[in-house]
Amino acid sequence: MTSDGPEPGQGRLALPDDAPSPPAPGRDGPRPAGPDRRVVRVVPDVAGIGREFDYSVPERFADQVAVGSVVRVDLNGRRVRGWVVADDVEAPPGVAVKDLARLTGVGPPADLVELSRWAAWRWAGRRRTFLVAASPPGRVASLPAPPPAPPTGVSVPPGPTAEAALAHERAVLRLPPAADRYALVVAALAATAADRDALVLCPSVAQARALAARLRRSGSPVACVAHDRPGTAAAGEWARAAAGGATVVGARAGAWAPVPRLGRVVVLDEHDEAYQEEGSPTWHARDVAVERALRAGVPALLVSPCPTLEALRWGTLVAPGRSEERRGWPALLLVDRREEDPAAGLLTEPLAALLREGGRVVCVVNRTGRSRLSACARCRELAACTECGGALAQGAEGDVLACTRCGTERPVVCAACGSTRFKVLRPGVSRLRDDLAALVGEDVDEVTATSEGTPRTRVVIGTEAALHRVDRADAVAFLDVDQELLAPRERAREQALALLARAARLVRGRAEHGRVLVQTRQPDDVVLQAALHADPDRVRAVEEATRVALGLSPFRAVALVSGAAADAYVAALGRPDGIEVQGGAGEWRLRAADHRVLCDALAAVERPPGRLRLEVDPLRS
Template identity: 50%
Template sequence: MLPDVAGIDRPFDYVVPSELDDRVGVGTRVRISLHGRRVGGWVVADRVTPPEGVALRPIARVSGLGPGPDVVELAGWAAWRWAGRTGAFLATASPPRAVHDLPARGRRAGGGPVSGNRGDLEEGVVAEALAQARTVVRLPPASDPFPLVEAAIAGSADGAAALVIVPSQEWAARTADRLRRRGRPVALLPDAWADAAAGGCVVVGTRSAAWAPAPDLSAVVVLDAHDEAHGEERAPTWNAWVAAAERAERRGAPCLLVSPCPVLEALAWGRLVTVSRRAERQGWAPLEVVDRRKEDPRSGLFSERLVAVARGAGTGAADRVVCVLNRTGRGRLLACGACGELARCERCEGPLAQTDSPGRPPGPAVATDVLRCRRCGEERPDVCAACGARRWRVLRPGVARVREE
């Protein structure tokens, strides 16, 4: 038994009472007594021979089902790969709520094949992508990757499971809905953990789906494999596509990574498949870089080209303009409108900033209620320390000011 206790990463031997023998297997979640207290844990091995002369304590009770034997082995590999505790990975692989019984095994509606619609993908790209067990497909952002998902799971026999891993829960819900409309039984994680463990369905979810139960795994597809959302930021900092690829290789199932810009590790891992250069160019938005060194320095934050593009856009959703500025608040650097003195913190000499305030009138010189130091958080009234004026010029605007302009 591997206790779910921080600081302990080794198994202990316990005896299974006869009344619990039919409910305990590798991966089962149990409660055990350890150092005088009751803790949870997982069964990581059975039918073992304990050391001689050791009196074993019995398992206190069974908490519910847990990850299967293949996932338990994968968790041990991941603990070595990312220098973490095996229990941390088993916790990710376990259901969010206790599961004691599994529903009926999923079945494809009507028993027919999945639709062969390939969308806007070129002829031969799907076939080439499925020809190898390790494949990286470089697909531009405007192309729909769903035909690759369909093709990857189309060869799955009834009763086999497939994994589809996406960066966000919204994307997972859309993918699950599209698969259901094609007649496929789907388990959308994390709520449908029991359906996934029952088998016979396509398991769809975010990065934790790499550890989901998938009996008779037949295929693994990771969409937008480059996305940072596939990586766990808390220690151990594992990555979903790496864990999913290792799982597929252990099972002998093909693994397909789809990304508009694959990472170097993925390119070294599998064979690269791309669409034609023309299709790839059409799938990316045009990029224009404006050199402002020749423009009037008094033109402000917005170049003439940016203003022309924004004004030339229509009012429909297709003509919507998105302006990205990595500065929060309203004004990140202020100068007095009367004497020109910079607004600085009296405690640390850091620059004072304006925060966004609803209803504040736009203009080059504005009034605010309070100024806040970006360095130490100190606040002070909106009065110039040099001359006492209360009007400020925004030298470095934030997103709130950009919205007004």
């Protein structure tokens, strides 16, 4: 998180070689810009174009065009959408300009238009990407009148810890998983200036809608900008937000929602990976939100049961007392499997006892299909790909073996001895669903990222997606948590603790007898000990020392460059001062002391033609 960026007037991206050129002058086309003609600068909504174009404003809608207006322009024989990003500019002498073809409607306010320039620099992307995110999800011709001020109601007492956090301009509140986040939001709204509005972000659309509905029932005017798809209703909520006078609630894209009188920013579960865009540019909603707060000079509050190092470097940590934090985490049952056969299955006696007690149980293992690793039952040869040597996995149907590395498929036959019988060493959720159903004697639902609908059975098995599809459970069981602890990712510890925190929220705290069962061969791992003792600081201390020593984010600014054009891009980058360049063959890692150095260097490079993926602050590297 940083407010560094290009100076005003800089940062205009170069036009790619294959981008359309400005139209040539014609009979009814462009004319030289005169002193009496108002000219605006437009970013066209066309992928691959990073250049801005100048257009003159016709008199018929001159009084309605402003920075942020959505317009239609003629560009290389096509009429395309665009955004006015600068008003009353001076076109270079002798340059022919065309009139704006049409005024489409209301677009992002001027502060978000300016923020898009910073974001394009910060995440090495096209400005268009962020203008799309900041635009209404449908045409908005005009804004409604702001709602009347609500009557003064009784706020929920925030408690001393939350009250202390709200007193800071830049605070990170470590709120235990079982704590009431709604009470915190209500307290934050009450602490916001009467003539100002708050922006509240949730990690998912469903959570944002639930929070907005609860606030509405309490009488608060709310604009919920969280939506699954564009449409009239979504555009109406965006217009209500842009009109002012309402609390704006959204998910990741909500970081770009219009809030004309911003008074406070609250980001719930700032650690959640859903806040970061998976596609390039890899912008992060948390960082956009706090940058808005910084520019507006208003308080920002980041909330999480296990704050990220990025958040902790940005703001002041406010944590509850030890007894309060322990009450907010459930009992953790550690099943130590160090003395068991490594090939033993995942259905242990402690798990069976938990299932027999009744109540809803969610079992988690992050492996899809029937198996992720198998061995021949006759000759004990591992099932490996004959093309690349990767492990062979069985899908949900179990009728083929597919390579997890190159995708090659073959029949379920041992390549060494021809046997068709295999022993599962690492079962997936499909195989475990069958085993669990046999164990409990009832149906078991399977949940993965591609599953549809809500699970209905008492016992549920799935990947971590199950933790987001089930609203409440009596117990959560991690059947193979070592897979998360040993994942080959820089943020593996943070991500593993976040999974445990999510499970803790499902079962609530100790007072409600919630339980999380964890099967592991590493019971002394710092992540498990942190959850066991309700002390996330243990992970923070280890993570911080590791990342400082290895020069990892957030103590170094990192970018990954990949794709067919990656080598050409890195060649054009060269070896500027302060940039470490590592890698090759289409995959490169760039590191610098801070984002100012890294992002300035990336902004100075013209993108070569071809597929290119730039990931600044990669989430899973």
